[in-house]
Amino acid sequence: IAWTIAGRMPLRVGGFDPHLPADWSKPGSGWKGWVAASDYPQISNPPWQRLWTANARIVDEGRHLELIGDGGYELGARQKQIRDGLRAREHFTAADMLDIQLDDRALFLDPWRKRLLALLDKGVAGTGRDAMRKALDDWDGHASINSVSYRIVRAWRNEVKDTVMDAFAAVVRSKYADFKLPKLAQAEHALWSLLELRPAHLLPPGYASWEELQLACLDRVAANLQKQPGGIAARTWGERNTARIVHPL
Numbered sequence: 001i002a003w004t005i006a007g008r009m010p011l012r013v014g015g016f017d018p019h020l021p022a023d024w025s026k027p028g029s030g031w032k033g034w035v036a037a038s039d040y041p042q043i044s045n046p047p048w049q050r051l052w053t054a055n056a057r058i059v060d061e062g063r064h065l066e067l068i069g070d071g072g073y074e075l076g077a078r079q080k081q082i083r084d085g086l087r088a089r090e091h092f093t094a095a096d097m098l099d100i101q102l103d104d105r106a107l108f109l110d111p112w113r114k115r116l117l118a119l120l121d122k123g124v125a126g127t128g129r130d131a132m133r134k135a136l137d138d139w140d141g142h143a144s145i146n147s148v149s150y151r152i153v154r155a156w157r158n159e160v161k162d163t164v165m166d167a168f169a170a171v172v173r174s175k176y177a178d179f180k181l182p183k184l185a186q187a188e189h190a191l192w193s194l195l196e197l198r199p200a201h202l203l204p205p206g207y208a209s210w211e212e213l214q215l216a217c218l219d220r221v222a223a224n225l226q227k228q229p230g231g232i233a234a235r236t237w238g239e240r241n242t243a244r245i246v247h248p249l
Contacts, residue, residue, distance in 0.1 A: 002044040003051050003058060005068070009035040041068060050086045054079035075185045077108035104143040106150055112157045113139060113149070115195070116218070123215050128222030131232040145238030152221065152235070159217040161191055167204030 012022070014029025024030040041064035043051065056079035059065050085100035106113075113136065120133045132152055139149040169181040194202060198210040207213040225235045 001046075001049075001051050002042065003053070004040050004042040009040070009067070011035050035067065039067070048087075050083070052079060052082045052086060054082050072183055072185060075108075075188055081105065081107060106141055106143050106153075109150070109153050109157065110141065111192075113153045115214075116153060116156055119211070119214055119218070123211070126219075128219060128226055128232075129215075131226065132218065132222050135232050135235075143237055143241070145236065145241075147237045148233060148235055151237040151240050152225070152232075154237075155221045155225070156218055159221050160195075160214055161187065163213060163217055164191055164194060164204060167202075170205075 010031040011033050012030070013032045014022075014024065014026065022029070041059050043058065054076075055074040056076040057065070057073045059068065081103055082100055085103060089096065117133075117136060120129060120136075123129065135148040135152055137149070138147055139153075140147065143150050165181055165184060165187060169179060172179045195210060195214070203210060204213060207216065222232065225232045228235065
């Protein structure tokens with residue numbers, strides 16, 4: 001078994017930090033041909049006898065990661081569950097592999113669910129919040145089609161993340177008005193640390209506390225879900241997680 005990159009990779013020259021945007025306006029900088037096939041990153045028959053990707057990072061820090069660059073890897077929560085599933089046994093049937101493929105456990109969101117429950121139990125009650133609290137009772141630990149709680153927790157986590165990260169983007173927009181924050185899949189650790197440590201100087205403007213920010217995010221999610229037919233109780237994950245697959249032509 002082996003993993004490598006398919007397709008040609010441009011050879012970047014001129015001396016630059018691969019962790020930062022590169023200035024190619026200087027003579028001698030930029031792309032100069034292609035990376036030789038012999039220099040491609042490759043993982044071949046690893047001692048652990050497993051390979052997994054899940055759109056996440058494959059190579060460690062160092063020469064190979066510097067060569068590939070960081071174009072925005074996924075967070076890695078799905079990758080971890082696949083890895084753990086592959087490590088759980090030495091021999092696999094087709095059904096075993098299907099179980100890994102269909103693993104929809106919401107391990108990543110469970111800490112967010114617990115945070116939300118603690119917030120609701122501590123915060124001031126309200127119509128939308130009461131409905132959200134009741135809907136959280138159907139949590140089964142999976143991204144189930146009929147789960148309202150999974151959809152609520154996911155939507156609230158995303159709202160909190162967007163609110164916090166947009167405060168940093170606002171600083172940039174004050175100088176560059178058309179700036180748009182890129183997808184930051186790896187921001188989870190920073191986000192969670194902010195909510196745990198609650199630094200006052202990094203609290204987004206318009207909120208008196210980090211708790212108030214989280215409750216405001218909850219209220220926005222509740223208002224959005226409540227205004228749809230059937231209210232919050234009808235907002236299942238299956239309703240939200242749909243696919244429209246058609247021929248490209």
